Amino acid sequence: MPSGSPILEMARRAAEQRAQGRHIVDLTLGEPDFAPPDHVIAAAREAAGRVLGYNPANGLPELRRAVLHAHERDRGLEYTDAEVAVGCGAKQVIFNAFFATLWPGDEVIVPAPYWASYPDMVRPCGGLPVVVDCPAESGFRLTAHALQAAITARTRWVVLNAPGNPSGATYSHEELAVLAEVLRPHPAVTILSDEIYAHIRYGDQEYVSLAQIAPDLRERILLVDGVSKAYAMTGWRVGWGLGPSDLVRRITAVQTQNCTQTAAVSQLAAVAALEGTQEVLAQRRAVYRRRRDAALAILRQSRHLDTVAPDGAFYLFPRLATGDDLAVADALLEAGCATVPGSAFGAPGHLRLSFATGITTLEAGCRTVVDVLNKAAS
Numbered sequence: 001m002p003s004g005s006p007i008l009e010m011a012r013r014a015a016e017q018r019a020q021g022r023h024i025v026d027l028t029l030g031e032p033d034f035a036p037p038d039h040v041i042a043a044a045r046e047a048a049g050r051v052l053g054y055n056p057a058n059g060l061p062e063l064r065r066a067v068l069h070a071h072e073r074d075r076g077l078e079y080t081d082a083e084v085a086v087g088c089g090a091k092q093v094i095f096n097a098f099f100a101t102l103w104p105g106d107e108v109i110v111p112a113p114y115w116a117s118y119p120d121m122v123r124p125c126g127g128l129p130v131v132v133d134c135p136a137e138s139g140f141r142l143t144a145h146a147l148q149a150a151i152t153a154r155t156r157w158v159v160l161n162a163p164g165n166p167s168g169a170t171y172s173h174e175e176l177a178v179l180a181e182v183l184r185p186h187p188a189v190t191i192l193s194d195e196i197y198a199h200i201r202y203g204d205q206e207y208v209s210l211a212q213i214a215p216d217l218r219e220r221i222l223l224v225d226g227v228s229k230a231y232a233m234t235g236w237r238v239g240w241g242l243g244p245s246d247l248v249r250r251i252t253a254v255q256t257q258n259c260t261q262t263a264a265v266s267q268l269a270a271v272a273a274l275e276g277t278q279e280v281l282a283q284r285r286a287v288y289r290r291r292r293d294a295a296l297a298i299l300r301q302s303r304h305l306d307t308v309a310p311d312g313a314f315y316l317f318p319r320l321a322t323g324d325d326l327a328v329a330d331a332l333l334e335a336g337c338a339t340v341p342g343s344a345f346g347a348p349g350h351l352r353l354s355f356a357t358g359i360t361t362l363e364a365g366c367r368t369v370v371d372v373l374n375k376a377a378s
């Protein structure tokens with residue numbers, strides 16, 4: 001059984017305290033606080049009047065076309081229709097992929113800190129998460145050496161998530177090329193490249209995807225993305241995977257027997273997001289960057305925290321100089337700020353603060369973090 005999401009558990013505790021009348025600054029959820037663009041809402045309204053029945057499990061043809069076009073436009077990657085799997089969010093595509101391919105005892109390499117769902121999805125599919133520690137000293141990135149050491153004859157998948165949740169870390173062209181070098185001699189290993197935060201980046205470097213750098217590994221890469229984060233459409237539940245047609249067929253077979261398809265109205269809204277103006281991406285990136293910098297300026301005033309500036313996504317992942325992250329998160333909630341302890345991401349001794357929230361709220365939350373840690377140390 002997967003354990004419940006620790007992130008949702010913290011958010012639930014925050015909501016419970018609010019319901020009791022307490023003022024709580026909630027920095028738990030990885031959910032953009034923007035609305036989807038207006039043209040997306042308009043497309044959904046229009047679709048609601050006409051797409052009423054069941055549709056193909058693997059997505060409407062117009063969405064599949066839009067996904068292919070967007071990946072060619074944004075990443076220079078060309079895939080065919082048979083290489084796209086559409087699901088209820090990136091999460092379902094990942095789950096379906098694990099469910100379709102894992103046998104008892106198969107190993108899945110999960111670099112930590114990780115999105116809490118990876119191990120929780122691997123286990124009920126019969127797999128064994130092999131957690132590889134990627135500390136702040138390595139920029140929270142998987143190194144060639146650590147990857148090499150973790151691969152065994154039972155390795156079936158390696159998870160790569162960049163920009164990463166919770167670390168925000170991205171990989172350079174060279175770093176990905178070195179990882180590809182390690183993966184090349186292991187044909188049984190498939191790579192899950194979770195690129196759900198690809199559009200939320202702060203550096204000047206152009207985005208690079210493993211599939212671009214190692215075209216010879218294309219048949220072993222499942223690139224996962226969706227509209228949730230980039231277009232602020234978390235609740236619409238549209239995500240996709242791009243990869244070898246055989247894997248896509250297996251993912252679709254699982255999809256047909258769980259929820260059949262994601263809602264057609266959402267799919268047509270996602271088409272509008274992908275095909276409409278992309279200006280919103282740069283505008284929101286600028287807003288996130290301002291928030292990131294404002295939060296960093298406060299957190300870095302504390303001697304009790306070490307905070308790496310994230311390259312992407314919308315989380316800060318400071319390391320605590322001392323103290324147990326679970327106890328600190330509890331103390332912070334007590335003081336009115338909800339965060340998620342790093343243990344939820346396989347990285348005890350850290351806290352995750354989401355900056356997908358208004359700047360005033362964010363600054364108030366960060367000040368509480370600094371104050372609570374200062375008091376605890378005095």
Ligand SMILES: Cc1ncc(COP(=O)(O)O)c(C=O)c1O
Nearest residue numbers: 089090091115165196226228239
């Ligand atoms: C790394 C990562 N992958 C996937 C997802 C899920 O995205 P979706 O809403 O498309 O299921 C999330 C959501 O938090 C995430 O952080």
